[in-house]
Amino acid sequence: MEGKKAKMEWEVVIGLETHVQLSTESKVFSGASCAFGAEPNTHSCYIDLALPGALPVLNRMAVEKSMKFGLAIGAEVAKKSVFDRKNYFYPDLPKGYQISQFPLPIVKGGKISFTVQPRNGEPYRKTVNLTRAHLEEDAGKSVHGVVRGKSGMDLNRAGTPLLEIVTEPDMRSAEEAVGYAKALHALVVWIGITRGNMQEGNFRCDANVSVRPKGQQEFGTRCEIKNLNSFKFLQEAIDYEVRRQIELIESGGKVVQATRLYDPATGETRLMRVKEDSMDYRYFPDPDLMPLIISDEWKARVASEMPELPEAMRERLVRELGLTEYDADVLTASRDIADYYGALSANAPDKKIAANWVMGEVASAVNGTEGMTYAAAPVRPEALAEILKRLADGTINAKGAKRLFQLIWDGAEANVDALIEREGLKQISDASAIEPLIDEVLASNQKMVEEFRAGKQKAFNALVGQCMKATRGKANPKQVNELLRKKLGA
């Protein structure tokens, strides 16, 4: 039946598994360092190397960071969870098994909501449900090309704590997947459980992608794309894989369940050499470890140490300040900007104005400087708060405030009052000083005055502009406005 076949409408189904490296000092089951970038095997102790007689002991902080994640997504933090051995052979896996969690993970359920930025159409809110998150250990790394025909095993990374976060197959597009990944990334950095450095492998995504005809209930066969460590690659890989699967099916083929890798150079996914395809991992509870019991008291203590979460802060900003959802999103996009805003609004005279400054002036400066963060911004929130105070009390006007910001950004000492003096930024608010200047402006701008009398409001603004120019921007604009109105009898 060729030719007349209606074009099939496809639905994409995506689930994400993310491995987040927890930012503990020492490994999850040993006392060696987790620090990145050390010489090979200088951070792998006898436990990480699985020398005969080695035994694991659990790191409290790794558990607490996992708990924080569970609390942050409204999930159930298990009272009792169990560590299981996942058995398989690979040279970067010293014990011949990975300590993970299978039937009883530390975190169950939960959800993450975020705003999707589609390529076409309006942004919209999406909620992704999480299946579970469990604590496990990372494997070592293979180093290739050091010796011809050989690979070198560096087990420094072996034993680093990982939180594996699994979603339900709730995403329906690459944009939703990327939106989720970004929101998850922001969240885990926000609550301080990971450094989130994707170049260092702190945040790695595996995408499970399948397609099905629109309206069909059952899922299509899925392929897993492993180890995507940038949002860009995540999007590209999914796009390619979706196209590949659709083309395959439409040309009469069948999708075979497999593990694939994304190649950024070609923009394609390819079949991975069989590492663990449909492997029997023979999971069983690790007899070297006892069940992990989390008491209500411990959970409560960890909960009390959590910062305000992005969702809650978002809602608060909209509710208390009347910010738009978009603006609230910007201010809660990362812990970095949120902390800056938090410190600023605590000291600034007006929280809404503070918000505008962060989203405007500060964001411009931060984004315009390579590698800059809000935490490292030369203008500290305390200094900016001082500037805003002087703006609010009329000492300086907006232009002056901007100038101060720039000066301190460029390295001037953050003594706001001293700078105002030095730069002569004090606003002219004295009516007796302003009036003569206004009179001059009115005299030399008869045309504008007439236009204003004729009803053109724009002319008034132009006159204000002229007055500001005449005072070299130093007049108090409010004053100018009032006096001008008086003089015009408006």
Place this chain on the structure above:
Amino acid sequence: MSLSLDDVRRIADLAHIDISEEQAVRMQGEMNDIFKMIERIQAVNTDGIEPMMHPHDAAQRLREDKVVFGDNREENMKNAPEEYEGLFLVPQVIE
């Protein structure tokens, strides 16, 4: 339940032990004898019984997050079959 020769080969592969045909045949006989003995546990009624993973009921102890093992590379690698500049060498691994 009885193991076939294929079963034995499959399990040996899972366990990553490269046994010979002769070994596999002998293992098959021995394992089947052993499993006949093991089958006896099926006769026990264990309804409602929790499996016992450890001799003692205890909760996992937690350790403070501190780095206590420093660089001990030379000692730790002294038994390495093949080593180069601090890396354990193996035949090239293709991902």
Place this chain on the structure above:
Amino acid sequence: MEKRFYTVAELSRALAAKKVSAVELAKEYLARIEAKNSELNCFLDVRPEETLKQAEAADKLIAEGRAGRLTGVPIAHKDIFVTREWASTAASRMLEGYMSPFDAAVVAKLKSAGMVTLGKLNCDEFAMGSANENSAYGKVLNPWDANAVPGGSSGGSSSCVAAGLAPIATATDTGGSIREPASFTGVTGVKPTYGRPSRLGMIAFASSLDTAGLMAHTVEDIAWVLGDMVGFEPWDSTSENLPAEDFTRDLEKGVKGMRIGVPRKWFQKGLDPEVAASIESVIEEYRRQGAQIVEIELPTVELGVPVYYVVACAEASSNLSRFDGVRYGHRAAEYDDIQDMIKKSRNEGFGAEPKRRILIGTYVLSHGYYDAYYLKAQKVRRLITEEFDCAFQGVDAIISPVTTGTAYDFGAKSDPVSAYLGDLYTVPMSLAGLPCMSMPCGIHSNGRPIGVQLTCARFEEAKMLGIAAAWQRATDWHLRHPNGY
């Protein structure tokens, strides 16, 4: 040294009285080892320079008046415990020449108590076996009879102590590996409560069963050394954290008023009549000393062997996965690729018994069989444990056989099933993690020793040693020695 056999207690007193020095003692035992080891094959690694170094350090402490009661007393360690100065092989080709960067917790503790290491003792490969016929470095002989097995897996430990090549030896017991060889060689062997001695540095066989223990001639010796051997180890999650104990405190107590349980129905499983009679004599002695003998029933413990082999093999199959030729241990000389290298290294490095148990363990954990085998076995394990717990509500100790007979001939139990079934009296206590021991109670008409087993409730080692001491005060089987020794 006038006698052939000395107890730890005697040696300790002699050292303290400066009748002998630690170096002299060490040299004496090293000479004995030199003379007898080629025949008995109990030692795998002897390094006199290292031993004498430790002995010299001990003598220095004694001279400075800073010695403890074990300072300078020699000991040998089963080659399941890793040691820095001696090779650690687990009696396997897989670990030939392996030098550990750290000492096992038990070794370290006894070293800091001042004991002097004579060397590493042969055993069954990876502690898997009951006759020490499974060592990659040759079988061990039983000093009582050259045709008899010394027992296993701690055959090197039992043979060494029985032959007077060391006054005391460490050993490990997973399903009977201390108790059975002790009874086959006429020495006393103790397996403490699981978790009491730390497993840190014990080359793992079955993680939820492996327990370090001791073999010596007298209960008193073991009670002396046990206190230094046990204790909390922070780098072992299964290590019990209990206050320090004096395990000698009940040695003089006697058994008057105690209740001793006898699971007589269990005895009938083909027990050799002379062995049965010897055990009856122990029961009689306790009755004579004022204990009440109570008949008890332990129906589920009869399933101990199949449960044990499912659990132990499952855990072992995973514990032995680290032996892949990548970071240490045997690596094959020829292979196609990395996976082939691992498979060939493991086939070449492991002997038949470890291979067998790895395959069984892999199977019972595999998809589709986990519930029916592994999970099922762990459930029956709980039933067995509860049965013991229930029994100990009513008795202080349980007396039972160690095996159905005495040491058998080499090659007599070459088929695995009959070898496994030989463990029927020892595996149930291992599954429950209970403290248990065997001590000599007779010599068979075949010239081979007979042993009897005592089991107590969790953490009741002191009580158990006290009950054993009451038998050893009334008899001298534990002081009998093989001809020619």
